[in-house]
Amino acid sequence: MSAVTAQALRETRQGWIRGLWVAGGAAAAAIGWAVEVPGLGIRLAVRFGPMHPETVVAGQVVGAAVVAALLGWLLLALLEGRTPRSRAAWTGIALAVLVLSLALPVAAATTTSAAVGLIVLHLAVGAVVIPGLSASARQPGR
Secondary structure, rough: OHHHHHHHHHHHHHHHHHHHHHHHHHHHHHHHHHHHHHHHOOOOOOOOOOOOOOOOOHHHHHHHHHHHHHHHHHHHHHHHOOOOHHHHHHHHHHHHHHHHHHHHHHHHEOOHHHHHHHHHHHHHHHHHHHHHHOOOOOOOOO
C-alpha cells in the first residue's frame, strides 16, 4: 500500500470517527431532553429580553448539539493544520466555550428547573463531544 493510500485511509477513518462523536453528542442531547421533558416534566422555557417565553423543543436541542459539535470539528481541523499541539489547544478552547455556554441558560431560562435542565444538556453534550473529538486529534509527526 502506498503512503498516499495509507494517509487517505487514515483521514477517512478519522472523519468517520469524528462523525460518530458528532452523532453521539446529538444522541446525548436527545436522551437528555427525553429524560428531562417527558420523563421529569421539566418545562425548558427561555426568554430573551422582552419577548414572550419560548419552549425549547427536542429538535432545537439536537440541532444545537450538532452545530456545536461540527464547529468543534472544524476548529480542530484548522488547529491540526497550524500547530503541533492541536489536541491541547483544542481541548482548552472547547472547555472554555463549554463554560461560557453555561451563561446562556442561566441568563435566559424562565425557571430554576429550566436553567438546571439546560445546563445539564450542555454538560451532557460536552461530556461526549469534547473527549471524543480530542481523542481523534492527530498526533504530532503523523
